[in-house]
Amino acid sequence: MTRSTTITATEIVLPGPVEPDGLQARVRELPPPGEGQVVLRMEATGVSFAEQQMRLGGYYDQPPFPFVPGYDVVGTVIATGAGVDPALQGRRYAAVTKIGGWASHLHLAAGDLVPVPDGLDPTAAETVLVNGVTAWQMLHRCARVPAGGTVVVLGANGGVGNTLVQLARHAGINVIGTASARHHDAVRQLGAVPVDYRDPDMYPKIRELAPGGVDSVFDHVGGTGLEQSWRLLRKGGTLVNYGSATRKNEQGNALLPMLTLFGRLYAWNYLPNGKRALFYNLWAGKRSLATFRARMREDLTQVLRLVADGALQPQIAARIPLCRAADALTLAESRTVLGKVVIVAEETK
Template sequence: MQSRCISISEFGNVNVVTISEREVPEPRGSEVRIRVEAASVSFTDIMIRNGLYPEVKKAPVVLGYDVVGEVEAVGPDVTRFSPGDRVADLTITGSQSEYLLRDEAGLVPVPSELEPAQAVVCVLAYLTAYQMMFRVAELKEGDSFLIHGGGGSVGSAALDLARAFGISAYATASQSKHEFVSSFGATAIDYQHEDFVQVVKQAHPDGVPAVFDAIGPENFKRSYSALSPGGSLVIFGLLDMALGRQKGGMLATGLWYGLSKLKRDRRNAMFYIITRLRKQHPDWFQEDLTALFELLRQGRIAPVVADIVSFFDIAEAHRRIESAEIRGKIVLDPRRR
């Protein structure tokens, strides 16, 4: 069957994004064919589009890092799912499509009462925040942390989870997003006019147990200094490099990271890569995403959907994400006309 999708034929600016069609065959073996109900539009898509994402080295490619949808057909070896079930997965590419095939082993059941748009925000944004907070930094109730980009999808997810679990949060954000950040009960820091290290240490003279940073090497150094003894700097991206604001970001990060390991100050720096952790601990992916869906079902978290768009709105969605105007997550609904 034919399926419309969002694809790029080459790496480049937003003009390479097109609506195309691809063949989605009948599922074989343990494959499941999913009718897509929601796929997030994320900054990772822009990194892939620009040729900056390490796991996607060639175009053409269909975009879309995560998916929530309904099982439409199953292969003969499928045992866990039936047509009509709702499922979720982390796809890396391919989900911005009307239909796609996935192996049942990686799928996570989605409670039927959840809205697809909110559920899909859990798959990449909330899972990233949840695993950084609880699997990597091992935060607990009463702890505190700093995250950069508090108005973005991962940042707002971390703030929402902090509120749910009784953790104090500090977040850098532009002045225009301070009200949004504060709505989660977090302390907003104007990164353009305030020293985030000073703000954090005024409240916590010894520093905080965790800092989550996806900006770049120069920021990592300052974030490291905001840590308490035994604290963890968790690096989960290179925004400056992706936006062309810093050349040689990977090399500079590698050099700084290596030097940080030589320090004997009981603080740690580590990288978080969602796909790597999933390969190392596939059971965590299932457990953690299931836990997030349950938190959403109970009303303990409330993912922010900034907009729900159609295929025809994707290029504009990329522009909005690149301008950093978005609060929360943009979601594609392929059923929209």
């Protein structure tokens, strides 16, 4: 496709703090790609917890309304701008975007593209993009848990959670995973010991399973339970917090609560017990763009290769077409599904 070819893009817009059925669709002509850019034809994008928070204006560094959500995307390059190798056209790539993925076509910086292995289904690849790189980096770059260690994964049935469980088990790490009772069989199949997160004695039961403490806790819940997660750690263990699901239904800017959370985690590191507490931010280090992109490409390539080799099984909760993005968001927010809700370009036959 030449740079002068007109491309019509369908985009799903989040206009403000609305219910899922308040999402808006718009159609516009997409300008030709600029220098260093490509046009990607979307084949799969996803619904992550970030979009659920953004819907209410509660994601701590989201852009002002209105905007097109969509944290990650898989698709085929159909046009290239100046300074971009034309050989990229016709090839499938993945990218973590933070916003913009809920569109039939979109501009992306060529430097953010990661090749998808040949033969890998785009829906399967999409399922492990932001979830996979988040899980990989938290496990291997943040916590650095050795083989034979034990970790706790809160929300082991969720998109990041089930990927964390699989990556940990692949690395020879024991996993205790929290989930509702209806998902316990699935969590067991992933290789984790399930504990009901609705049980008021959840934390005592985890301590019974690991009386000497655990090497790491991966906590996306935050709130008052964060201190309980901290107490589960053995000496030298690491608490990795990567969200605050307790604020899921709260509207308004999350900056002050996040700053309070950061301060709390920071202070724990000075207690004389050898434990560590940190907040994982996928976008940390982006000021050094070249280093950030290299790390992202390296880690995401590792995750996609594990999927292509069959070592990591994507957990796809549903495939829903872009025109029904409101249904996809509603389903993801219901917390009734195992894995990730994926938005695809068209209705599946």
